[in-house]
Amino acid sequence: MPSDPTPRALARERTMARIVELGNGQLRDSGVAGLSVREIARGLGMVSSAIYRYVASRDELLTLLIVDAYEDLAAAVEAALAGAGEAPRARFLALGSAMSRWALTQPERWTLLYGTPVPGYAAPAETTNAPGTRVMRAVLAIAADGARATEGPGTPALAQSVTSLLDEHLAEFGVEADPATAARAVTAWSGLVGVISAHVTGQLGPDAVALGEDLLRPQIEVLAELIAPLCIAPR
Template sequence: MNAAPTSRALARERTMARIVELGNAQLAESGVAGLSVREIARGLGMVSSAVYRYVASRDELLTLLIVDAYEDLAAAVEERLAGAGDEPRERFLALGGAMSSWALAAPERWSLLYGTPVPGYAAPSETTNAPGTQVTREVLAIAADAARGDRPLGESSALAPAVSELLDRHLTEFAIEADAATAARAVTAWSGLVGVISAHLFGQLGPDAVALGEDILRPQIEILADLIAPR
């Protein structure tokens, strides 16, 4: 039986949660450029030297916010999928809808994950890879389910051997039974989701498109669904 957390551990957990909350508030107000550990300290009612026991630098704060955003996005996707049926296309459309809704509700957090890289910052893969690949895994799983039907999705022979090897490695890592061709389509569909949502969110399609909100994203998500779960 695991021992109950100590009062000190619980207090630290509450403080870390508050640091993430304050960091997200800074992000929403001022973007990445406005992130400040000193401001976090003020929000906590601490001197700067005290808060550095919890978050040692702005880079560490960024990592906390990135992990929190990935986990929140994955939770939004899981919630939407829980209300979807078992049919792969329906599940992909639900996943894409959840991603677009989350992005439009929290554009600054989406930008932190999929926007311009922060100069001088490199996310630690050992901390961010697991939360950052949760949604990608869902797309791979949906594609694998669709490929078990009667309609083949593609030929692995069309892929360069090194690409097939990489995709096979990731399928093994995620414990998903599928071939490399299916994985290639899944990765393309996922990349397409990130791309169309980002293009909309960052105004790359113009103000008229921005005004349409999710209405302009839905048909694009339908087209991407054709890659892994054709009608």
């Protein structure tokens, strides 16, 4: 049975949480360009050299903020799915709505995840892959359930290399589905990220931005047709 955390471990955990909080504040106020480990040290009341016992570099701070954002987004999506019922379409719409709300209220964190890559920074896969794929795994599971329940839409022929890659990821995520279903799920997922990003970054213009979720909702319903269409013949 694991022992209780020591006071030192608890103190470190509180400090790390405060570092993430201060980093998110910098991100909100100044964007990625404004991230500064030294400024976080000042916020903590530390000398600048002391902060490096917790965060070794700006890249490490970026990784902390990326993981925190992925986990926060996934928690919002999973909370929405918990109240969405069993129907695949209802679950996908709930997932898309939760993603939209999260992105619209936290555009800087959304852009950190899905915007332009930060020059010179490469996210460590061993740290970011697990939290970063939680929502994608949920989309795959919804698509798999939709395919089992209905005769879904057709999918273009897949190259063998694509089929192999999709099979590999389905096994990694523990989702039982065929590659064609996975291809539709990836397309629906990519579409969600794309329409939300276009909205967050104002690519559709200020009039569209002002509409918020009212504009995103019908786009999400269109994407739902890829994995849980309304007009389908039962199997």
